[in-house]
Amino acid sequence: MKMVIDGQQVDSSNGKVIEIRNPATGELLDTVPDATIEDVDRAIAAANRAQKEWAKLLPIERANMLYKVVEIARREIDDIAVLLSKECGKPLREAQFEANEFPDLLQEYIEKYKHLEGRVIENGFEAGQDGNLFVTVRMPYGVSVCLVPFNYPVELMAQKISSTLLAGNTAIVKISPYNPLSCIRLVNMFKEAGVPDGVLQIITGGVEVGERLTHSDQIHMINFTGSTATGTKIYEAAAKNLTKVSLELGGNDAFILCEDGDIDLAVEEVVAGRILCSGQVCIATKRLLIQNSVKEEFTNKLIERFKKIKQGDPLDDNNDMGCMINEAAAEKVQKQVELCVAQGAKIALGGTHEGAFYRPTVLVDCTRDMDVMKDMEIFGPVASIMGFDTVDEAIDIANQSSLGLGGCVFTSNMKTALKVCREVITGSMNINASSLLRSHEMPFGGAKKSGLGREGVCVSFDEVTQEKTIVFRNLHLM
Numbered sequence: 293m294k295m296v297i298d299g300q301q302v303d304s305s306n307g308k309v310i311e312i313r314n315p316a317t318g319e320l321l322d323t324v325p326d327a328t329i330e331d332v333d334r335a336i337a338a339a340n341r342a343q344k345e346w347a348k349l350l351p352i353e354r355a356n357m358l359y360k361v362v363e364i365a366r367r368e369i370d371d372i373a374v375l376l377s378k379e380c381g382k383p384l385r386e387a388q389f390e391a392n393e394f395p396d397l398l399q400e401y402i403e404k405y406k407h408l409e410g411r412v413i414e415n416g417f418e419a420g421q422d423g424n425l426f427v428t429v430r431m432p433y434g435v436s437v438c439l440v441p442f443n444y445p446v447e448l449m450a451q452k453i454s455s456t457l458l459a460g461n462t463a464i465v466k467i468s469p470y471n472p473l474s475c476i477r478l479v480n481m482f483k484e485a486g487v488p489d490g491v492l493q494i495i496t497g498g499v500e501v502g503e504r505l506t507h508s509d510q511i512h513m514i515n516f517t518g519s520t521a522t523g524t525k526i527y528e529a530a531a532k533n534l535t536k537v538s539l540e541l542g543g544n545d546a547f548i549l550c551e552d553g554d555i556d557l558a559v560e561e562v563v564a565g566r567i568l569c570s571g572q573v574c575i576a577t578k579r580l581l582i583q584n585s586v587k588e589e590f591t592n593k594l595i596e597r598f599k600k601i602k603q604g605d606p607l608d609d610n611n612d613m614g615c616m617i618n619e620a621a622a623e624k625v626q627k628q629v630e631l632c633v634a635q636g637a638k639i640a641l642g643g644t645h646e647g648a649f650y651r652p653t654v655l656v657d658c659t660r661d662m663d664v665m666k667d668m669e670i671f672g673p674v675a676s677i678m679g680f681d682t683v684d685e686a687i688d689i690a691n692q693s694s695l696g697l698g699g700c701v702f703t704s705n706m707k708t709a710l711k712v713c714r715e716v717i718t719g720s721m722n723i724n725a726s727s728l729l730r731s732h733e734m735p736f737g738g739a740k741k742s743g744l745g746r747e748g749v750c751v752s753f754d755e756v757t758q759e760k761t762i763v764f765r766n767l768h769l770m
């Protein structure tokens with residue numbers, strides 16, 4: 293496949309390509325261009341040219357064009373799901389769910405956009421302002437770079453480009469070099485729907501492509517989802533030009549099971565919250581804090597449940613779990629597990645991998661001084677368990693991480709639940725379910741080093757636009 297720059301499907305200016313392989317089988321799926329700096333600069337120029345006309349269209353004209361994309365996407369979604377499963381290694385049913393998120397999210401953003409309202413601040417509410425009526429309108433920033441991670445490329449691209457484009461910005465998507473194929477197919481649908489050249493472009497390539505985009509003073513907003521390490525570099529680059537940023541970053545979510553919580557439910561929620569996408573989820577349940585009085589029972593049940601998980605060919609519906617994005621990712625998890633063991637943890641199950649297939653793993657005897665209980669995000673199917681005695685202690689351990697994306701608490705006492713939800717510093721908390729939930733409507737995002745800003749149908753238009761005040765003056769003289 294090729295990149296999309298200024299409405300054309302193009303190769304890299306130096307002809308270099310990146311091979312895209314199925315991580316489960318090693319099969320070569322396709323190649324994509326390895327973009328050069330020259331390619332990036334061409335896309336930035338095209339996005340700036342296109343933005344002026346795009347912003348002048350009526351909101352309903354932009355909305356109607358994107359409705360056509362929804363229709364086209366729905367027709368092709370089954371094919372996209374198979375491609376997504378192959379390029380990510382995630383089970384087909386997970387890929388089907390994610391692929392359907394694309395038209396669903398786009399449609400919901402369009403519906404919301406058609407009902408956005410501005411503000412009117414009447415004259416006379418403030419002394420001396422009796423002749424001034426204030427009306428606010430939302431302006432696009434201009435050209436937005438949308439940087440997407442490998443774990444949910446289709447869903448996260450939809451989250452970013454829907455609001456960005458509807459609000460009158462143009463967008464350059466920089467996709468992960470591991471699995472860009474489904475997103476390229478989706479971007480091509482925008483041309484088919486009549487969206488003008490340069491309004492939505494997609495570039496494939498490595499870190500230098502992302503750096504060129506985020507350092508440019510011709511970019512007016514950076515909308516990033518990815519790791520905290522990369523997000524920090526992007527924030528530094530953005531500061532140079534005072535570019536607006538929205539950062540959705542990594543997490544190390546605490547899962548707190550109190551002794552009065554439902555243990556069987558908690559076990560099932562860990563399976564759902566740690567095994568989906570082979571554990572490569574920002575809001576996966578990563579640090580399992582279990583009250584000591586129920587720790588043994590919970591751990592035994594979790595191990596028995598993890599043993600039953602079928603791992604194998606992602607396209608085979610009998611399997612519960614596929615593989616990670618590549619063997620290097622599994623190797624990285626292996627090293628992190630080894631570090632946990634060196635710091636005192638024991639492997640109660642798993643702890644090995646074959647190629648990109650990392651086995652469901654349970655680590656026990658974790659203690660609060662270990663990296664895994666602080667900032668080390670294990671992006672793989674590893675459940676790290678440690679005990680606690682009091683709820684205050686669990687809250688304290690949860691808060692010792694500099695990350696604060698999500699979290700959860702299992703208890704039958706609503707007073708305890710609310711205390712934990714209020715005192716654990718995160719962007720969201722769940723009661724009696726794992727933190728792994730991202731509804732379209734909820735304001736999604738992190739506290740502390742898990743991000744800046746919120747994403748979701750109810751909040752994204754505030755992120756991708758800036759409020760401008762128009763003042764009707766001297767009304768008292770008329």
Ligand code: NAD
Nearest residue numbers: 440441442467468499502503518519522540541542543574
């Ligand atoms: P990553 O930070 O390595 O890469 C994300 C994107 O940024 C990719 O497209 C990559 O090519 C690009 N990139 C890398 N270095 C760059 C640089 N210096 N300048 C500009 N762009 C650069 O993340 P990943 O490994 O693809 O994804 C996993 C991480 O993303 C995890 O930490 C996970 O928690 C996080 N994540 C967060 C959310 C959220 O909503 N908070 C959602 C999904 C994933």
